[in-house]
Amino acid sequence: MQETGSRVIEVRCAVAAAVPIGTNLGLVHLLWMLVSGRWLETRGAVIPGLSATGLSEPAVRRAWAALGQGDWTSAGLLARWQEPVEQGGRWRVHAYEGYRPVAVDVTGFWRPRLRGCATSHYHGPAGKALPAIPIGLVARVGSIGPQRLGVPLAFVRADDADPRPAAHERALLVAAVQAAADDDALVCDAGFEIRQLQEAGATRYVVRAAKNVTGRRARLTAYPGRGRPRERGELIRPLARTYRDHALAPTAPDQVVTWQEGEAIVRAEWWDGLVLPDVPLDSPTCRLIGIHDSRWTEPLVLATTLAVSARALRDLYLARWPVEQLPLAAKQRLGAARAFVSAPETCQRLPALALLAGSILTYLAATLPAIPTGSWDRRPRPTPGRLRRRLARSVFPTAFPLPDRIRQKAAVTAHLPTGFRGQRRPRSPVPAPASTSRSSSPQAEVA
Secondary structure, three states, X not given: OHHHHHHHHHHHHHHHOOOOOOHHHHHHHHHHHHHOOHHXXXXXXXXXXXXHOOOOHHHHXXXXXXXXXXXXXXXXXXXXXXXXXXXXXXXXXXXXXXXXXXXXXXXXXXXXXXXXOXXXXXXXXXXXXXXXXXXXXXXXXEEEOOEEEEXXXXXXXXXXXXXXXXXXXXXXXXXXXXHOOOOEEEEEOXXXXXXXXXXXXXXXXXXXXXXXXXXXXXXXXXXXXXXXXXXXXXXXXXXXXXXXXXXXXXXXXXXXXXXXXXXXXXXXXXXXXXEOOOOOOOOOOEEEEEEEEOOOOOOEEEEEOOOOOHHHHHHHHXXXXXXXXXXXXXXXXXXXXXXXXXXXXXXHHHHHHHHHHHHHHHHHHHHOOOOOOOOOOOOXXXXXXXXXXXXXXXXXXXXXXXXXXXXXXXXOOOOOOOHHHHHOOOOOOOOOOOOOOOOOOHHHHHO
């Protein structure tokens, strides 16, 4: 246990080292509370969770202040977190015919009772959008041994000036394009549209399209000799569908490829050089690919700009699933599904910090020896839940030597009021009541 705790503290110190002195110590305490499961035990209460780690009352107050008022950003913490992952030598980036998948997704932290919550997120079981704190995720996909793992590159919050989901998705795609390298390809689920990717400036992407998606050829057919000349290209329909009791047949594909995987037969059909149905012919083009697998109940339709094989394209899209592990580890393993905070900045920072802690816990669980739950667990797997249960048995290791930069800030506070007077705010001046007399002149008042 001492070796495991030391490794956990080392990683957290490396992440918080560049933060200003004093705030970095508070972040180390906060990350320890998250990964040790104390937040899950207190059902979303931050201050009781910090107290349960064995910290003193002043340390708890300093960590709480560092959460909402500290000088740190999620972008800076993520940049520091990528360094030990890349330098560790255990994590291997996935690549398919020269392209590395970078998954893009949006997760919501539900806040149904938060007053003044302007943001929302779609909830599938409810069938509508509910009040939530949405966080956009951008993660590069790799693996440690047989376990796939997504390392976050950016967390994007919704804009206070425009909290609509569409505006948040646009900002997320712009951030994903900026974070991606030259050999990265953005991989998105059906929640994103081709038009949004093109408006964000994405040139390398794979996105799941709707079953009724259509496109048009970027070139015009030859003039038949009579009638009005065509202004738009031929309409392409990858899948058959029904519209107002009329059966619409699919368009013949440009190329068909078939391969076998075990007992399953996979058939891919694609159409090249397409534009959106309602844009000019000189707009950015893409290709639509329909993948039919005998193991699936419905075909998969993908839109892409990559000149890769259909099998590599299918593997690129399926490689996006590690991005779902980040909110799963944060919400279910660390307790971020519930949060008793109401300050606007704290409501945004706490989910991002929980996502980072979930990524750190998943990485450490994959690199450290697997921890059995009990004597019956003879084949333990390196999961974050097992590591969290082991860390929950101990308090914060105060005897561990922290780096010199991570320490309490030696600030002079003896002159500041404490207790109730320290929290009391000055009253706002009361405006003078308006005069109700017909005349406000001094002579009228004297009279």
